[in-house]
Amino acid sequence: MKTAIRYLRAMDTGLAKAQLFECDDGNLYVVKFMNNPQGIxxxxxxxxxxxxxxxxxxPVPKGHIIYIPQMIIDLHPPLQDLKVQPGLHFGSQFIHPTQAATEEAIASCVNLDKAPGMLVFDNWVHNFDRNKKNVIVTIGNKPKFYMIDHQxxxxxxxWTIKKLLRNCDYVKPIWCSMHPRFVPYIDHKGLQDAIDTLQSLSRKRIREAVVDIxxxxxxxxxxLDVLVYYLDKRKWHVVAAIEQLEPLFPKSD
Incomplete structure (x- = not known):
């Protein structure tokens, strides 16, 4: 857990109303609050x-539970306007400088071998929101793309237990607005490697992702127990969804 020590500014006008803080480890974090309107x-x-x-x-920015003390809220009317409560929130490390994930910017990235994994991941966790705001590209000699925003x-x-159980044995293909920009960098071998990596995750390992919430x-x-079951079951059904998408990608030599 990290503690916020300085409030800096609002990040954007998105529904989550994310704000930028400096924390006690010296890093900046984009923080989303417990009361943001995108769901409990x-x-x-x-x-x-x-x-x-x-x-x-x-490629995801480091994520942490962020403690925001009452003192920080008291000093900053924008936080009061958002009705931020003292306590535990979520923050991802601020990656900067960045640029929009245009086709040209993506082509310059040095970590495009992760593109197949992104598509497999999004299908596994049912991420229907991989849009232009949820991929960023760094600026510099060796640009990288990062996956952000997984609310x-x-x-x-x-989600509820009922909804999870209804969707654990079938993975509807996910194809969001950003995925087509990565088509040139996704092929059968990359997809198969990503699926193999996913399926190698044991249920015990998946459970480690839901501890200390x-x-x-x-x-x-x-x-949380049902969520682990849901994720463990879906990892075996992702392959069927990816097979439906594979005609979109170049064939391996």
């Missing part, structure tokens, strides 16, 4: 999907 599961989704993506060696994964910010975030242990 928003923060659990962010933390869990960050952990899962990191297990799969995918809408797992079926969105309002703050009670304030409103997820019960029963719900």
């Amino acid at each position: 599961r928003g923060l659990p989704n962010e933390l869990i999907c960050y952990r899962l993506a990191e297990m799969l060696d995918l 809408c994964c797992l079926g969105g910010g309002w 703050p009670k304030e975030w409103g997820v019960t242990q029963d719900e």
Whole structure:
């Protein structure tokens, strides 16, 4: 856990109303709050999907639980206007400088071998929101792309046990607005390698992604147990979804 020590500014006008803070480790974090309007599961989704993506060696900013003290809120009217409560929120490390993920910017990235993994991941966790704001590209001699914003994964910010169980044995192909820009860098071998990596995750390993979720975030242990079951089951069904998408990608030599 990190503690916010300085409020800097609002990030954008998105629904989550994310704000930028400096924390006690000296890094900057883009923080989303418990009361943001994108669903009561928003923060659990962010933390869990960050952990899962990191297990799969995918490019995501470091994610942490961020404690915001009352003192910081008292000093800054914008936080009061947002009705931010002191306590535990979610933050991802601020990556900068960055540029829009245009086709040209993506082509310059040095980590395009991760593109197949991104598509497999998005299908696995039911991420229907991989849009132009949810991929960023760094600026510099060796640009990299990063996957950000995972509130809408797992079926969105309002998932329930019933919804998870209904969707654990079938993976509907996910094809979002950003995926076509990565088509030149995805082929059968890359997809198969990404699927193999996903399927190598044991249920015990997946369970590590759901530990220590703050009670304030409103997820019960029963719900987390079902979420682990859901993710473990879906990893075997992703291949069928990817097979439906494979005609879109270049064939391996």
